[in-house]
Amino acid sequence: MMTRDEFEKLIEAYGSQDDRWPELLKPDMDAFVQANLEEANSILQDEAPLDHVLDHMVTPPPTDLLKARILRQARTVNQSLQQDVIVTRYVTPWGRIAAMLLVAFAAGFGGAQFIGFSSTDIHEGPENLIVEIEQSSESEWQLAATELGMTEIYEWASGETVELTSLSDSGI
Amino acid sequence: MKDMSDPDGDIIPRIASGDEKALSLLIDRHMGSIHALCYRMLQDSFMAEDITQTVFLRTWQMIPNWQPGQAKLITWMRRVATNLCLDSLKKRGPLYTDSLPEDSDVTPNAVDSLVFADRKRVVAVAIEGLPTRQKAALTLTYYQHVSQKEGAEILEVSESAYESLLARARRSLKAALEPNRDDLLDMGQA
Numbered sequence: 038m039m040t041r042d043e044f045e046k047l048i049e050a051y052g053s054q055d056d057r058w059p060e061l062l063k064p065d066m067d068a069f070v071q072a073n074l075e076e077a078n079s080i081l082q083d084e085a086p087l088d089h090v091l092d093h094m095v096t097p098p099p100t101d102l103l104k105a106r107i108l109r110q111a112r113t114v115n116q117s118l119q120q121d122v123i124v125t126r127y128v129t130p131w132g133r134i135a136a137m138l139l140v141a142f143a144a145g146f147g148g149a150q151f152i153g154f155s156s157t158d159i160h161e162g163p164e165n166l167i168v169e170i171e172q173s174s175e176s177e178w179q180l181a182a183t184e185l186g187m188t189e190i191y192e193w194a195s196g197e198t199v200e201l202t203s204l205s206d207s208g209i
Numbered sequence: 210m211k212d213m214s215d216p217d218g219d220i221i222p223r224i225a226s227g228d229e230k231a232l233s234l235l236i237d238r239h240m241g242s243i244h245a246l247c248y249r250m251l252q253d254s255f256m257a258e259d260i261t262q263t264v265f266l267r268t269w270q271m272i273p274n275w276q277p278g279q280a281k282l283i284t285w286m287r288r289v290a291t292n293l294c295l296d297s298l299k300k301r302g303p304l305y306t307d308s309l310p311e312d313s314d315v316t317p318n319a320v321d322s323l324v325f326a327d328r329k330r331v332v333a334v335a336i337e338g339l340p341t342r343q344k345a346a347l348t349l350t351y352y353q354h355v356s357q358k359e360g361a362e363i364l365e366v367s368e369s370a371y372e373s374l375l376a377r378a379r380r381s382l383k384a385a386l387e388p389n390r391d392d393l394l395d396m397g398q399a
Contacts, residue, residue, distance in 0.1 A: 050376040059357040096245040
């Protein structure tokens with residue numbers, strides 16, 4: 038048989054409403070109430086106001102969009118999980134290492150190409166550029182001038198090129 | 210394999226195979242309850258929704274490895290929700306305030322509604338002031354109707370420790386609400 042102290046301790050924890058009493062102890066608690074009606078009622082009445090107050094606390098429902106948000110996120114998670122499964126299922130550990138080495142090699146090769154290309158640009162001096170201008174000029178404007186029969190233009194342009202070359206030689 | 214001791218045993222295998230309709234069913238069954246647990250713990254609708262979402266996504270990710278017969282799925286979900294809320298409360302620290310967001314209105318009359326809201330706020334502030342684990346135990350018992358065994362399992366304590374958390378929570382609440390006792394007893398009539 039349950040004692041008053043035991044009953045009181047349980048009511049202090051679980052309150053006056055018997056639907057919250059522990060399943061296993063409920064028969065003993067009910068028996069205590071039946072056997073000690075007045076005493077039990079006084080203990081229960083002491084705890085009832087708090088239960089009454091707690092029962093009136095209403096929780097607002099979640100927004101309508103929450104379910105849709107969860108399902109959308111779950112789909113995204115599912116897709117990334119499937120990709121992981123494909124990688125783990127169909128690619129052996131050696132295959133993954135080989136793939137990583139290949140990527141590293143490709144990145145290194147690409148990097149080296151980039152550095153090589155940049156360094157060619159940097160080290161080319163102005164003299165080379167002038168030679169380039171001269172060479173391209175000879176093949177383009179000389180032909181055009183000859184075709185048009187403008188020998189004067191040809192001579193003038195030749196003079197300009199000589200002047201440009203002597204300027205670069207003198208370091209200006 | 211279906212686990213008949215778990216109320217969600219009928220849909221667990223379907224969710225594990227990636228069936229979104231089964232996940233939708235699980236959301237219909239438990240979203241309100243998980244959200245209510247988070248809301249009662251945090252008193253913040255936005256945070257409660259975020260944590261509810263995280264709980265379902267974790268369930269979705271974990272369920273292919275679910276071992277039937279160990280615990281009920283909903284108990285596991287409540288434990289995840291409770292732990293996330295406790296972490297969130299730890300990061301947030303205590304709220305030194307006497308005002309909390311208002312709950313939705315359930316009374317028809319405007320004046321009654323204000324009085325009711327005011328009384329509810331008093332109770333909400335008192336609950337908010339409880340130590341986090343006491344608040345968790347109270348929320349699980351009062352607003353989730355979990356058994357003593359399940360509550361202890363969720364908080365990972367012994368059943369007697371859970372009982373002690375509940376008793377201390379109730380004692381603290383009674384003390385905090387004592388000055389407003391008569392007003393609060395009218396809550397049902399307001």
